[in-house]
């Protein structure tokens with residue numbers, strides 16, 4: 068019998084892990100991306116690479132509203148909105164607002180925690196059995212606080228985490244400084260999440276793509292999907308200028324642009340881009356011991372062998388590629404203020420990176436099958452957790468493609484139909 072053909076649009080972390088599990092299920096897989104695979108143009112390449120079971124609270128919650136939407140009016144805030152009269156942005160914000168007060172947040176929290184833990188297990192399995200150079204290191208992660216208020220919040224989150232079965236340890240500034248004596252850290256306290264870890268995103272994606280190619284996956288690079296051919300409730304082909312790509316199943320894994328690709332079929336996926344920036348600083352002096360989040364400044368720092376990646380900012384709406392030197396300076400100043408011993412050199416925008424997180428309006432990924440086209444699926448909306456949730460998302464999407472039923476809670480909180488039936 069001939070293998071079923073799956074066409075994946077998007078060669079970021081979600082598209083590549085989906086391809087991995089589809090290959091395991093015997094599908095004949097093609098991936099199309101409008102850049103190189105992997106490439107620095109995708110959100111999956113220059114991020115902080117953190118594996119974060121600690122991130123179990125969906126982004127749409129009252130805390131984000133306070134800091135994010137209202138903070139966006141504060142000059143210098145790490146959060147911001149590129150306000151525009153775009154009806155999609157206004158609708159998205161209204162849905163985000165509604166979801167921030169949802170009574171279902173506790174159930175969504177449990178689901179996210181389960182997804183992260185399953186993804187962490189899959190990462191370990193894949194690294195042990197298939198791709199030894201996936202770069203996964205389960206080092207644990209610190210969330211450090213510079214104010215009393217954020218440390219109190221950190222302790223409450225640690226309590227909730229322990230209840231969910233994700234261990235969290237409360238550390239005093241003295242304990243943290245004993246582990247990192249050269250950083251001269253200015254902290255009120257820290258929470259350590261031992262199950263968290265890191266990967267090095269670009270090498271991980273390179274090795275994943277090589278594994279796929281070696282197993283016959285066709286990766287079509289620098290090829291933008293610009294249209295579709297469909298009849299009735301069936302998609303026939305994805306179109307890129309004069310080329311047509313036929314398949315049995317079509318999977319949109321195009322990050323923050325998944326919505327615009329779906330709209331070419333009259334389908335809707337409610338997403339907004341959430342721009343973030345990062346830069347690498349060489350490890351020439353003291354190096355931070357663990358992946359670390361600076362809670363009060365919304366900065367992520369991930370140490371690798373030769374460099375430390377420093378990432379931050381969350382600018383919602385309106386895709387603009389340029390990197391503001393002013394925003395880089397603020398990240399640089401905040402990180403140096405908290406860890407003066409690191410002496411981080413001044414970043415410049417030319418050597419920095421920007422990526423657009425695909426942000427859903429309820430803070431949960433969007434993974435599921437279309438109601439309008441029976442052979443169309445999507446996997447997107449991972450916002451700041453796409454690396455961490457890559458393996459589990461790929462596994463779920465491949466199950467759906469193969470007609471395998473999902474756990475009811477995954478269906479309930481991940482299916483695109485939770486917003487409307489317009490996908």
Ligand SMILES: Cc1cc2nc3c(=O)[nH]c(=O)nc-3n(C[C@H](O)[C@H](O)[C@H](O)COP(=O)(O)OP(=O)(O)OC[C@H]3O[C@@H](n4cnc5c(N)ncnc54)[C@H](O)[C@@H]3O)c2cc1C
Pocket residue numbers: 076077078079080081082099100101102108109110111112113114115116117118119290291292293320321322323324325328341342343344345367378379421422423424425446447448449450451452453454455456
């Ligand atoms: C600063 C920053 C730090 C982050 N840190 C972390 C972290 O520590 N841990 C974590 O888990 N997550 C983190 N994230 C989030 C993570 O990077 C994203 O959730 C994830 O990369 C999204 O992956 P994706 O595959 O959905 O999208 P992408 O990586 O953007 O991939 C989508 C691909 O589809 C392609 N595409 C789009 N349109 C078309 C088209 N029409 N035709 C063909 N191809 C198309 C794009 O070019 C792209 O290559 C961070 C993000 C940022 C910005």
